[in-house]
Amino acid sequence: MIYILAILLPPLGLLFNGQPLAAIGNVVLLVVCGVLGLLFPGLWAVPSIHAVVSVYMTREDRRHREIVDAIERHGPPPPPSWRR
Template sequence: MIYILAVFLPPLALLLNGQPFAAVLNLVLLAVCVVLTVLTLFAFPFLLLLPSAHAVIAIAMRRDDRRHREIVDAIERHGPPPGWRR
């Protein structure tokens, strides 16, 4: 669900994901892309995909970091998995 929101409303998706600085950066990126697209008379409409791509990548990276942190915390709390060789 957050990825769909990231495609259509990238700054809001980043805010809801807990990334306020990335949301501000994405809002600036979105404004620049809209201005450049309008100034070039829509010659480069693919520029509007950049903020969405940034949001999707940032959300995916944040989720991966959370997942890795949970795994490391579980290993620290309970020890290595059975059968793990040193």
């Protein structure tokens, strides 16, 4: 759902994902691409691509942090039975 929002309304998608500075940067990017989009129509996709990549990277960072925290709390997982 957050990816659909990031494609359709990039700054709002970034805000809902907890990235206010990226949302401000995306608004600036929207303005620049809006002005230059009159000459180069493909630039309209740049803010959406930025938002989707940013949301994906932030979610991956969170997932990685959760795994590292779990390993620090509970120790590494046991080795598979075939390696014993």
